[in-house]
Amino acid sequence: MAKFAKKKDGDLPAVSTASLPDIVFMLLFFFMTVTTMKDSSLMVDNVLPNATEIKKLEKKDRVIYIFVGTPTQEYQKVFGTEPKIQLNDKFANVEEVGSYILAERAKKPQELQNVLTTALKVDKNANMGLIADIKQQLREVNALKVNYTTYEGDAFNNLQ
């Protein structure tokens, strides 16, 4: 007659955690592919305006960024609360924009130097005078393609 071993009750079988690394790696690769590295830390408040008629900036290597906004809390003591320009990791005056563009352009490979776009990441509360000065600077160095970077959303939210 067959004998059945009596099941031990009370202790649960251990859940295998062998596949946990795989799951985590999957997450890791997901984040690595959908995100990009922060290359410069923001020193200005940068709440972009909203717009609906937008186009995507296609190639990252052809873009030069200019940030504009009021300095963040920690820099306000030194730099005040007026909107400032941030180029790479430091604050700059309007006159420095031209030379910055030229320097950045020189860093890019030869074949890309004529197709560069300048992305203006401007806080929506900045005033137009500063932007007009920047645009004048860009014209001086013949960097004519600009992109006013915005969020996607109803543009009428900008009025508040």
Add this chain to the structure above:
Amino acid sequence: MARNNEIPEVNAGSMADIAFLLLIFFLVTATIQTDMGLDRKLPPKDTTPPLPINERNIFRVSLNKNNELLVEDDRMQMQDLKDAAITFLDNGGTMVGNEDYCNYCLGERSSSSSDNPNEAIIAFSSDREAAYGTYILVQNELTAAYNELRNREAQRLFKSDFTEMEKAYFDPKISAKTKLELKENINQIRSMFPMRLSEAQTNMNL
């Protein structure tokens, strides 16, 4: 001495911890960037002296320091700007028989507004005190006006939206043949409603 030929199993229990560490590092240092926006082309530095333009072909939009919109010297609500721009661009005031008669315009054909979309210029000036957000709103509305007209013509000629055609054109997965075809169509629509949005100071001939 007895040799143990079996390779000892490496304990993989800490692998998860290592992977988590990497994951958290990437979460902290990476951002999902918003790289979308309004594309514009600035005018070159040495502009040629402008040709005299008829006042009826210029649509003056300006933004004062209180973020109020002035269109042709009258106050206007932001909501009405798009329609006003469309009415202006689509007017086609030249009479039938003239060489720059606009046969695809559906506007009022008023003699006091633009002659032809090819000649219509929107002149946009903003005060230095105006907020950037409002400026973008105006730019957005004007772009929307152009896009609506372009979409209308693209629908009529190619049964597709202009914005969709542009999106398809910039899609990297597209084949070279369709890309060429699209380029031709896009250029045709663009030449029907060229975007002539000027931010330079235009002299008032009052």
